[in-house]
Amino acid sequence: MEVTLSEFDQEFFLTIAGHEGVRIQDGGVYHTFLVDGESAGVVGYIPGVNTQGESIGFVQVAIAQVYRGRGLTKAAEDLLAKRYKLACLYATIDLKNTDSLIAHKKAGFTEFDKETINQLHSKGLLNENQTRMYKKYTAKAV
Ligand SMILES: CC(C)(COP(=O)(O)OP(=O)(O)OC[C@H]1O[C@@H](n2cnc3c(N)ncnc32)[C@H](O)[C@@H]1OP(=O)(O)O)[C@@H](O)C(=O)NCCC(=O)NCCS
Numbered sequence: 791m792e793v794t795l796s797e798f799d800q801e802f803f804l805t806i807a808g809h810e811g812v813r814i815q816d817g818g819v820y821h822t823f824l825v826d827g828e829s830a831g832v833v834g835y836i837p838g839v840n841t842q843g844e845s846i847g848f849v850q851v852a853i854a855q856v857y858r859g860r861g862l863t864k865a866a867e868d869l870l871a872k873r874y875k876l877a878c879l880y881a882t883i884d885l886k887n888t889d890s891l892i893a894h895k896k897a898g899f900t901e902f903d904k905e906t907i908n909q910l911h912s913k914g915l916l917n918e919n920q921t922r923m924y925k926k927y928t929a930k931a932v
Contacts, residue, residue: 793865795821795833795873803832803852811887812850819847819874823866830857833866836880843876844928851893858889864897867925877928882920891921899923 798820803809812832814820820834831854835847844856849870871879881899883890902910902922910916 791860792826792830792845793862793869794824794827794832795866795869796824798832798834799829802829805854806832806852806853809852811884811890812852814920821870823862823869825857826889830854831862831866833870834883835870835874835876837874840878842877846878846880847871847874847876847904849879849881851890855921863893865926867897871925871927877926879927881923882916883923885919885921891923894923894925897925900926 794840797900799822803814809832814834815836816836817834820832823827823831831852833849833851835849835900837846838846838932839847849867850902851863867879870876881890881894883894901907901921907916909920911918916922
């Protein structure tokens with residue numbers, strides 16, 4: 791199974807069940823990803839910089855129904871981090887989105903501790919019905 795990043799295809803994106811869970815935003819970098827040359831999903835990120843001055847991304851992913859359950863969240867997000875040399879990916883996930891919570895755990899993401907999540911909630915940086923997870927790609931990333 792070969793996974794590759796291709797040009798973002800809006801028409802394909804709109805065919806993915808649950809695509810409303812992914813907000814295409816100005817300033818974001820998005821790709822359609824292919825499995826053995828066939829469109830399988832969309833992955834992208836909103837760029838940012840961490841306290842160490844490293845590039846990081848707020849990641850988003852949507853996978854076509856027939857390609858689900860194959861670990862493609864990890865494959866696509868790792869490819870994205872590698873392509874854009876991102877030190878860390880952050881995923882903001884609705885607590886009701888069990889599929890995404892499981893997929894990101896399986897992809898190697900860790901949920902921030904309760905104290906950090908509570909702080910993000912109280913500062914209004916995260917909705918009450920959301921949590922945030924991260925995956926480091928370099929040793930010192932935070
Ligand atoms: C969220 C979403 C991307 C998850 O997709 P997915 O295909 O379920 O994710 P993955 O395949 O990467 O991982 C989840 C499952 O694959 C399994 N899996 C992981 N690696 C695998 C592998 N190498 N081979 C086979 N199965 C694998 C996992 O065990 C898990 O299955 P489980 O639920 O039975 O434990 C998908 O539900 C989706 O597109 N939803 C709509 C958009 C959305 O909500 N995006 C997230 C916004 S935060």
